[in-house]
Amino acid sequence: MExxxxxxxxxxxxxxxxxxxxxxxxxxLTVLSILATxxxxxxxxxxxxxxxxxxxxLQNYFAGIMGAKTAKKYFPIFATFFIFIVVCNYSGLLxxxxxxxxxAVPTACLSxxxxxxxxxxxxxxxxxxxxxxxxxxxxxxxxPFFIMLPLNLxxxxxxxxxxxxxxxxxxxxxxxxLEQLYNLFPILLPLLMNVLSLIFCLIQAMVFTMxxxxxxxxxxxx
Numbered sequence: 571m572e573x574x575x576x577x578x579x580x581x582x583x584x585x586x587x588x589x590x591x592x593x594x595x596x597x598x599l600t601v602l603s604i605l606a607t608x609x610x611x612x613x614x615x616x617x618x619x620x621x622x623x624x625x626x627x628l629q630n631y632f633a634g635i636m637g638a639k640t641a642k643k644y645f646p647i648f649a650t651f652f653i654f655i656v657v658c659n660y661s662g663l664l665x666x667x668x669x670x671x672x673x674a675v676p677t678a679c680l681s682x683x684x685x686x687x688x689x690x691x692x693x694x695x696x697x698x699x700x701x702x703x704x705x706x707x708x709x710x711x712x713x714p715f716f717i718m719l720p721l722n723l724x725x726x727x728x729x730x731x732x733x734x735x736x737x738x739x740x741x742x743x744x745x746x747x748l749e750q751l752y753n754l755f756p757i758l759l760p761l762l763m764n765v766l767s768l769i770f771c772l773i774q775a776m777v778f779t780m781x782x783x784x785x786x787x788x789x790x791x792x
Contacts, residue, residue: 575587586674587673587674588676588679588681588682591673591674591675591676592658592676595654595657595658596654598657599653599654599657603621606618606620606621607621624653625649628652629641629642629645631776632645632648632779632783635780635783635784635787636784636786636790637787640701640787640790641783644786648779648782648783651690651778651779651782652775652776652779655686655774655775655778655779656771656774656775658675658676658677658682659677659741659771659774659775660768662675662677662744662745662767662771663767663768675741677737677774678741678744678745679738680734680738680742682738683733683734683735683737683738683741684730684734686733686778687729687730687731687732687733687734688730690729690730690778690782691729693782693786694782694785694786694789695707695726695789697790698710698789698790701789701790702790710789711723729781729785732781733778733781733782737774737778740774741771744770747763748763748764
């Protein structure tokens with residue numbers, strides 16, 4: 571795997587291969603979303619049918635983590651996290667991923683997973699304050715005793731680091747292993763590993779959003 575490189579600069583802003591890959595993924599997801607929801611029909615076509623099945627499956631998944639009410643209320647946020655992460659993960663299975671100029675796996679870059687962790691951090695506390703009120707939510711950090719405040723604060727600070735490093739480490743490690751296997755066994759074993767990666771990439775997206783769902787559920791519950 572090649573390191574993420576700078577393709578060009580716009581003033582002080584450096585445009586890297588990771589960034590261009592993210593732009594392409596966001597553009598594709600946006601176009602597919604528009605096409606799938608543009609003309610909804612009682613008898614859905616193939617694209618609408620796939621979209622409805624995906625939405626229903628994700629709703630059931632998040633409802634099992636944080637309850638149906640909270641999951642339905644904040645479903646767009648969690649679905650966006652899940653879909654974006656899983657598509658980024660699967661982009662690493664495409665031919666040339668990590669080798670072609672301008673093509674890098676976003677979730678194998680620490681800056682991307684760190685950004686996702688930060689957004690998850692603010693999402694958790696924003697929902698907690700919205701659901702419980704600022705005063706009531708802040709009181710949870712001194713429960714059951716005031717002496718727990720430092721520990722609770724440390725726990726909250728560690729969470730986004732944990733989310734970011736877990737996702738980055740797993741995806742980066744997978745890329746490194748696959749590259750070495752291609753060099754040692756260029757025919758059969760890498761093909762088997764790619765099949766296993768289909769499951770692995772899905773699991774990583776599920777783990778990230780599951781932990782985020784747990785954090786939000788804790789923040790929002792009475």
